[in-house]
Amino acid sequence: MADEATPYDPRIVRAEKLTPGPIGLHTRFRSEARGLFGTVSMIVEVTGYDRPRSLESRTHLSGMDVEAALRFEPCGAGTRLTWSSRTRPRGLLRLVKPLLDLASRRQEHRIWTALKNAMERESGGSAP
Numbered sequence: 666m667a668d669e670a671t672p673y674d675p676r677i678v679r680a681e682k683l684t685p686g687p688i689g690l691h692t693r694f695r696s697e698a699r700g701l702f703g704t705v706s707m708i709v710e711v712t713g714y715d716r717p718r719s720l721e722s723r724t725h726l727s728g729m730d731v732e733a734a735l736r737f738e739p740c741g742a743g744t745r746l747t748w749s750s751r752t753r754p755r756g757l758l759r760l761v762k763p764l765l766d767l768a769s770r771r772q773e774h775r776i777w778t779a780l781k782n783a784m785e786r787e788s789g790g791s792a793p
């Protein structure tokens with residue numbers, strides 16, 4: 666989950682690690698993702714890393730910054746993932762923040778559902 670270059674998000678078309686060494690606190694990635702109006706470039710920095718319990722990041726895009734946190738907790742034979750994020754649009758995007766928040770929630774739901782389905786296919790079973 667901490668490696669932006671892994672294919673858990675189907676929108677990511679390219680990602681490269683910018684910092685040397687293993688992934689951890691302050692690791693940075695440059696990523697490109699498919700967006701509504703073409704490809705969007707972003708810089709993602711790991712701002713909190715407590716493997717296997719939590720992962721926090723800050724993503725800088727041209728028109729906004731996004732702070733996100735993932736929490737992982739045991740749940741029966743599986744793991745419960747909890748996601749939270751805060752979008753901070755700049756400029757004119759501030760006027761459409763409610764729409765950005767709605768679109769972000771929908772997109773994140775699709776990403777985590779796709780991840781769950783891929784993990785279930787890989788394990789040959791179903792996750793709770």
